[in-house]
Amino acid sequence: MSLHYGDPQIAIGIVFAVLALLLACAFVVIGIQAGTEVGFQRVHEVAYWLRKRWLALLLVIGVLVVGISLFDLPYAGGGAASRTVVKVTGGQFFWSLVPDSVPAGTKVRFNVTSIDVNHGFGLYDPHGHLIGSVQAMPGYHNLLDLTLSEAGVYRIRCLELCGLNHSTMQNTFTVTAH
Ligand SMILES: [Cu+2]
Structure with a gap:
């Protein structure tokens, strides 16, 4: 991994x-006044x-911090009418996405569930x-709202150890340019 200008790691x-440095200065001041x-x-x-x-x-x-970040939380907070719903189903060991492609800039609502055990x-x-990221749970439909503005191939991975072939549980989701 290489660092480049604007990388959050640098900030x-x-x-x-x-x-x-401030902490070191505090220790020096305390030391002098001791x-x-x-x-x-x-x-x-x-x-x-x-x-x-x-x-x-x-x-x-x-x-x-709360005021700025609250509005960017990706968890569903209404506005379903203006969103394209992508039905996501997880199972041992696959991801099914319907549809599996949207145009760039689409406001997507991933409606995520599982047919067997918990998946991530x-x-x-x-x-x-x-x-x-959201849990895929049998019997529940968890919602994840994201605006996908960049075209390209997005990858889905399972983030919850769900069985022997957990590591192979991947799929792709395509965002097409206009
Ligand atoms: Cu899984």
Whole structure:
């Protein structure tokens, strides 16, 4: 695997490097101050000052992260009328998809079930990245909503150990260019 510009791995690496540097700085500051006496009243004041702001910061981060990510969750949240339903059936050891092809840009609702045991429906984009996953369970129909904007051959793999030939349980789903 090679890293390239814009790869999320690089962003994660930079964030961790910055956090590690900040932590190292904190240890240095603590080390320098180790010998000096600080009164309890002063420690108490500073700690409470920090604690209120820390809480406020966590609240802001929490609201932002939930607010931004909630709307991108791929699990079905209404709007069935505007979606193309793909019926997905898992079984030992195959995936059946009807239809098995849609035009690029289609809003798809995968309606996933199983005829025997639990399977894991995992959908990989043409670059091999996992873009959605939902359990395939006998007697249940689980829904996965995705907009497939990129043309190419998508791959389905079983993500739940379901028997001897689990590893061979694959199929493809084609997104055609306009
Ligand atoms: Cu399986």
